[in-house]
Amino acid sequence: MQKSKSELQTEIKKRIAVIKFWDRVFLIIGLLSTLVGLVLLFTLMADLFVNGFPRLSYKFLSSFPSRFPEEAGILSAWAGSFLVLLVTALASIPLGIAAGIYLEEYARKNWLTDIIEINIANLAGVPSIVYGLLALGLFVYFFKFGESILTGGLALALLILPMVIMATREAIRAIPNSIREASYALGATKWQTVQSHIIPYSTGGILTGVIIGLSRAIGETAPIITVGALTFIAFLPTSPFSSEFPFISFKWLFDPFTVMPIQMFNWVSRPQQEFQLNAAAAGIVLMIMTLLMNGLAIYIRYRFRRKIKW
Amino acid sequence: MKRKLARKIKEGAIETTLFLSALSSVFITISIVVVLAYESFGFFKEVSIKEFFTGTQWTPLFANPKFGILPLISGTLLTTSIALIVALPLGLTVTVYLSEYAPHRVREVIKPILELLAAVPTVVYGYFALLFLTPILQKFIPDLSGFNALSPGIIMGIMIIPYVSSVSEDAMKAVPMHIREGSYAMGATKLQTAFKVVIPSAFSGIAAAFIIGISRAIGETMVVAIAAGGMPNLTANPLEPVQTLTAYIVQVSLGDAPHGTVEYKTIFAAGITLFFMTLGFNILGFWLRKRIREVY
Numbered sequence: 001m002q003k004s005k006s007e008l009q010t011e012i013k014k015r016i017a018v019i020k021f022w023d024r025v026f027l028i029i030g031l032l033s034t035l036v037g038l039v040l041l042f043t044l045m046a047d048l049f050v051n052g053f054p055r056l057s058y059k060f061l062s063s064f065p066s067r068f069p070e071e072a073g074i075l076s077a078w079a080g081s082f083l084v085l086l087v088t089a090l091a092s093i094p095l096g097i098a099a100g101i102y103l104e105e106y107a108r109k110n111w112l113t114d115i116i117e118i119n120i121a122n123l124a125g126v127p128s129i130v131y132g133l134l135a136l137g138l139f140v141y142f143f144k145f146g147e148s149i150l151t152g153g154l155a156l157a158l159l160i161l162p163m164v165i166m167a168t169r170e171a172i173r174a175i176p177n178s179i180r181e182a183s184y185a186l187g188a189t190k191w192q193t194v195q196s197h198i199i200p201y202s203t204g205g206i207l208t209g210v211i212i213g214l215s216r217a218i219g220e221t222a223p224i225i226t227v228g229a230l231t232f233i234a235f236l237p238t239s240p241f242s243s244e245f246p247f248i249s250f251k252w253l254f255d256p257f258t259v260m261p262i263q264m265f266n267w268v269s270r271p272q273q274e275f276q277l278n279a280a281a282a283g284i285v286l287m288i289m290t291l292l293m294n295g296l297a298i299y300i301r302y303r304f305r306r307k308i309k310w
Numbered sequence: 311m312k313r314k315l316a317r318k319i320k321e322g323a324i325e326t327t328l329f330l331s332a333l334s335s336v337f338i339t340i341s342i343v344v345v346l347a348y349e350s351f352g353f354f355k356e357v358s359i360k361e362f363f364t365g366t367q368w369t370p371l372f373a374n375p376k377f378g379i380l381p382l383i384s385g386t387l388l389t390t391s392i393a394l395i396v397a398l399p400l401g402l403t404v405t406v407y408l409s410e411y412a413p414h415r416v417r418e419v420i421k422p423i424l425e426l427l428a429a430v431p432t433v434v435y436g437y438f439a440l441l442f443l444t445p446i447l448q449k450f451i452p453d454l455s456g457f458n459a460l461s462p463g464i465i466m467g468i469m470i471i472p473y474v475s476s477v478s479e480d481a482m483k484a485v486p487m488h489i490r491e492g493s494y495a496m497g498a499t500k501l502q503t504a505f506k507v508v509i510p511s512a513f514s515g516i517a518a519a520f521i522i523g524i525s526r527a528i529g530e531t532m533v534v535a536i537a538a539g540g541m542p543n544l545t546a547n548p549l550e551p552v553q554t555l556t557a558y559i560v561q562v563s564l565g566d567a568p569h570g571t572v573e574y575k576t577i578f579a580a581g582i583t584l585f586f587m588t589l590g591f592n593i594l595g596f597w598l599r600k601r602i603r604e605v606y
Contacts, residue, residue: 023499030407033400034420037427040468044430044438098331106325107332118596120335125522125592126585127529129556130342132563133581137345141569158338165335189317191324212429219431222531222556226563226577261433261532268437268536276441283434294429298422 087153167209204304392463481515
């Protein structure tokens with residue numbers, strides 16, 4: 001039997017209503033799914049804060065670890081983190097930026113460039129603990145740097161190198177060709193162009209990438225454990241400044257060390273609840289450092305994006 | 311003339327320096343392979359490859375050591391699968407929402423916050439999985455042991471969402487607007503367009519995103535080292551404690567494994583297994599990602 005026109009119309013309308021209904025349902029599901037991540041982030045911070053905040057004090061920041069949870073602090077951990085990060089920055093930033101500049105400005109399109117590019121993409125996917133094993137075999141036992149700040153810093157430098165290179169390339173790629181052509185038209189050489197135009201204009205992007213890379217490095221635990229950082233250090237590395245000539249000492253590079261995340265890991269894995277509260281307090285400090293660095297990176301990206309208009 | 315020559319030499323020297331910096335990344339890869347291969351070679355002189363890949367017990371630190379890697383591989387795959395079960399629907403929904411539904415403003419706010427999920431130190435996630443999520447899960451699942459594969463798996467799944475959603479969003483953005491417009495012109499809703507037009511067109515890119523996510527989860531260390539326990543366990547039961555390849559390396563590194571001993575070499579054998587597992591997924595992901603550009 002043939003349906004009448006009005007029947008057909010109501011049926012179509014009904015179908016449209018159903019489709020539209022699911023469309024709206026999905027909007028809500030999408031919003032909720034997005035919120036899962038945000039809620040996790042919020043709960044995590046709230047949990048750390050509730051447990052760790054009472055332990056946070058000047059004494060916590062200025063004491064060495066101890067067998068007694070209420071006397072333990074993170075002095076050697078944050079000093080170690082700072083020095084390791086210094087080595088990481090000094091090693092990875094020049095190397096990464098140089099490599100990025102080469103790949104964007106100098107590299108010809110040939111098989112070698114292809115290999116380098118595929119290789120960098122691949123390095124970015126290597127698990128961090130594998131870099132730890134590399135550093136253990138290469139720096140600790142082959143170059144005999146020992147289980148030192150230098151080894152730890154270099155391990156993290158290798159880990160964030162692909163990030164620095166990729167950030168540099170992206171920042172350089174955003175510079176329009178007309179800028180390069182204007183420079184060449186005035187008779188500038190390639191390096192003069194890079195030095196006076198490419199580097200200054202890409203600074204914002206590079207800086208953003210470098211800071212995000214360093215914030216990754218500060219939270220990395222696995223490679224540092226693998227190279228043999230200690231979990232209980234009750235002394236500071238040798239001071240880089242000395243009272244005798246030549247006033248600056250590099251002995252600290254070869255000192256044993258611990259870092260913030262390792263200290264936290266050590267406290268988490270103890271059964272006593274008091275130590276776990278210490279872990280939460282160390283976690284707060286670690287999170288604040290990471291969030292500050294990421295916030296800085298977002299701010300720099302935002303500022304440079306507004307300032308530069310091609 | 312002289313100035314020209316000096317300039318040429320300077321330019322050449324700079325180019326060479328930059329080239330060597332770029333080439334250094336290749337040396338990193340080579341040294342990873344050489345170091346892992348060299349130390350595992352020493353391991354395989356003492357343990358047969360057959361025992362390594364077919365043995366079902368991994369007890370290198372016992373008096374009567376057994377070197378079957380399967381329990382570690384099964385532990386790794388178990389936590390990774392749980393992570394994927396969480397990340398797959400959630401990540402895909404988030405991506406579709408952000409790229410097809412969310413107004414520009416909302417996206418600009420939510421994306422950086424979501425990216426913070428990837429910035430949180432993994433040791434903090436480990437703390438959270440062990441001391442927050444596990445006790446909550448235990449209220450619903452009384453059989454859940456204090457160390458288990460479930461809780462770190464769930465946390466890892468949420469942790470990899472930013473990786474998954476940023477790559478798959480790129481893929482969905484690469485689908486030309488006129489294809490969407492064609493669908494809207496036929497009267498399709500956003501939902502229909504997203505799932506019947508955009509996702510199929512961006513399929514290889516989205517698949518690549520998830521494969522990169524899998525590789526992240528396989529290589530993730532601290533969450534599982536803290537919350538999954540330290541017992542190699544050949545099981546598919548997410549409620550039991552397991553040990554992953556990465557967690558084993560951490561366990562040995564924390565103890566005292568003198569250079570040159572078999573225990574020392576086992577971490578490189580576990581490392582090379584891990585390296586090739588992630589390498590396989592990375593290459594697959596890389597290949598799939600490249601295919602996006604070829605379609606349009």
